[in-house]
Amino acid sequence: MNPSFTAEERQFQQQVREFLEAEFPTDIRHKVDNRIRLEKDDYVRWQKILYRKGWVAPNWPVEVGGTGWTAVQKYIFAEEMARIGAPEPVAFGVKMVGPVIFTYGNEEQKKRFLPGILESTVWWCQGYSEPNAGSDLASLKTTAVRDGDHYIVNGTKTWNTLGQYADWIFCLVRTDSGAKKQEGISFLLIDMKTPGIRLSPIYLIDGTPEVNEVHFDNVRVPVENRIGEENQGWTYAKVLLTHERTNIAGVPRSKVRLEKLRELAAKAPDGQGGTLLDDPLFRSRIAEAEIQCLALEYAELRALAAVSVGKAPGPESSILKIVGSELGQTIDTLYMEMAALQSLPYVPEQFSVDFQGEVIGEDGAASTALTYFNNRKASIYGGSNEIQKNIICKAVLGL
Amino acid sequence: MDFSYSEEQQMLQDSVQKFVQRHYAFEDRRGIVASDAGYSAEHWALFAELGWLTVPFAEEDGGFGGLATDLMVLMEEFGHAMVVEPFIPTAVLGGGLLASLGNAAQKEALVTLMEGGLQLAVALYEEQSRYNLANVCTSAQRDGEGYVLSGNKVLVLNGANAERLLVSARTSGDSCDRDGISLFMIDMASAGVYCHGYTTVDGHRAAQVRLDKVRVPASALLGDEGTSFCALEQAIDRAALCVSAEAVGAMDTLLHKTVEYSKTRKQFGITISSFQALQHRMANMFIECQLARSVVLMAAMKLDSDLPDAEKAKAVSAAKSRVGKAIRQVGQEAVQLHGGIGITDELDVGHLFKRVTAIETLFGNTDFHTRRFAAL
Structure with missing residues (x-):
């Protein structure tokens, strides 16, 4: 047992830090530091830099474009990325559909789709949830009916994040309505330019059109775009969800946010002539969050260590998802409470890059309530926290 | 009783x-x-x-x-x-x-x-003041028969719609002294008043107000010079009681909508209201709603009694603090039990969640009132 980094690991950390300091574009860094919304181009430009370095997909096997890093190295990389505020590559390609393609796709499909993901020339989005299939995802109703060399897809997907930017969508579709619900599902890759696909934006309570409904009206999809076997899509989807959940704890980001919170609280007036960090109530709640973050960090390290000796990510990823999302949400509330009255102005225009007017509130205070509202999604998406508890009950406790 | x-x-x-x-x-x-x-x-x-x-x-x-x-x-x-x-x-x-x-x-x-013919706004809070009404840096200096006011005020509710502004300013003393705070009523159209209005996250309106050497006559002073702190505190206490009561209504709607939704939303072939894990969470929401209602009633009745001022203030802080705790739980649970639809703009649930969250922040948040309760 050894919790500290080896000399090589420290050297690696230094190497990562130097690369990020030198290569993370200053204009994007400025946006992140000032809570200005990132555009598609910002993500793509940054991912291309990571790609050129060979670091865009640390979790992929080396033979398909991964880094070959140890679990500890991956952890160091994630930590350094969070420290500088660099966005992780957009999850839908690298974290979600990529692993499904390199695990279950045929050679042809790997050649066709993986380079576009790595090079960030193709933006992917997700077609899983439906208006009536959320937590009960396997009850999905979007149909794909065989017609010669094509499937004809009909139905509606929802909670599709950033589909307005996407070139391709990966979908779970029903190919056998007679079978048990998990057994009639297939995994299809669909070009967003195919006739019959229509997006309608869904505005969230922070005012952003972050998600969409995607409507499929007799959309013709070549059979060659199906991953793996027909009706086996549920198995592949579950693998994807586990991959999605392994990095979902968000410890590096929470750590950085807590450090920043402490710094800001040490400057924020408490109204009585001192600072907010002098306030025992607020100070103890920061401490509680920091302690939770430490416990979560070591839970994640244990999970990483298990994966690194060859075990598949298992139900413990449910713990990381639940605790990680809730910790993030707790930190949201602390930021909002620190901002107090300054959290109330709704001035989204001042978080755009070309805003020239008088800024209301300091240190991004005016975005804190919006962040709190928006991030309530974290305990809902990726398999809601209630579903994660069901998984623990079933798979771990045997209930 | x-x-x-x-x-x-x-x-x-x-x-x-x-x-x-x-x-x-x-x-x-x-x-x-x-x-x-x-x-x-x-x-x-x-x-x-x-x-x-x-x-x-x-x-x-x-x-x-x-x-x-x-x-x-x-x-x-x-x-x-x-x-x-x-x-x-x-x-x-x-x-x-x-x-x-x-x-x-x-x-x-x-x-x-x-009669409905006058809109007012009250400017008490400043960037450095948090919720401390005695923390006033805006100054009012004697100038012949009148005063000259300078300073910045934040989150002035209804600022851009108001015809007149009631503003606290320091006529003597140090920045956090309770003595030396005066209240002035000034015309929003006065020279040197700059009002930057905006919408708040809960759909209300507020403004940032800057006073740049605003000249006012002596008749603009409300009450005696330097003695208005207690009146400010009592006015804010009544406002705190009002938004707490408003939150009781809003949380009732949140609970009701959540229960109704759970009875119609089907997953795994049954309505989600059939899951005991969710039933208990709605029971907890109900308990929170009832405690919030009870504590607001307590505070309102005490404000209407002839108890000493400190007792009344303590009752309001108890209410605002306890309601704030209820707001967190009821608001978050209503959204969580609705799932994704709960954070969409199209449904009223998300808007109720935003309003009650804003209420928690207004007129002293939960921590502020918990501390004040302990100190009184």
């Missing part, structure tokens, strides 16, 4: 309920929030006609009686529908301060206010 509503209170409740049913469907509210002023002048005129603008005022001021329990009844109904008209800034805070500090001549404005 009698906790039932008086006949007048029942009539008041009925009339607000009727108004809300006829004029304040969620889509109606959306239109009002998106309008230039952010409130409906027609509704405001109706508020006056129905006598609601007299509710905060004592009979000797021409009001309905000025009972906190009456305000509680009214505000709870406003809370169900998320009414955005500036009742609190104009009638409760502005009118309340005019009534408590104004002389006969100044109080004449109350008549216009109750």
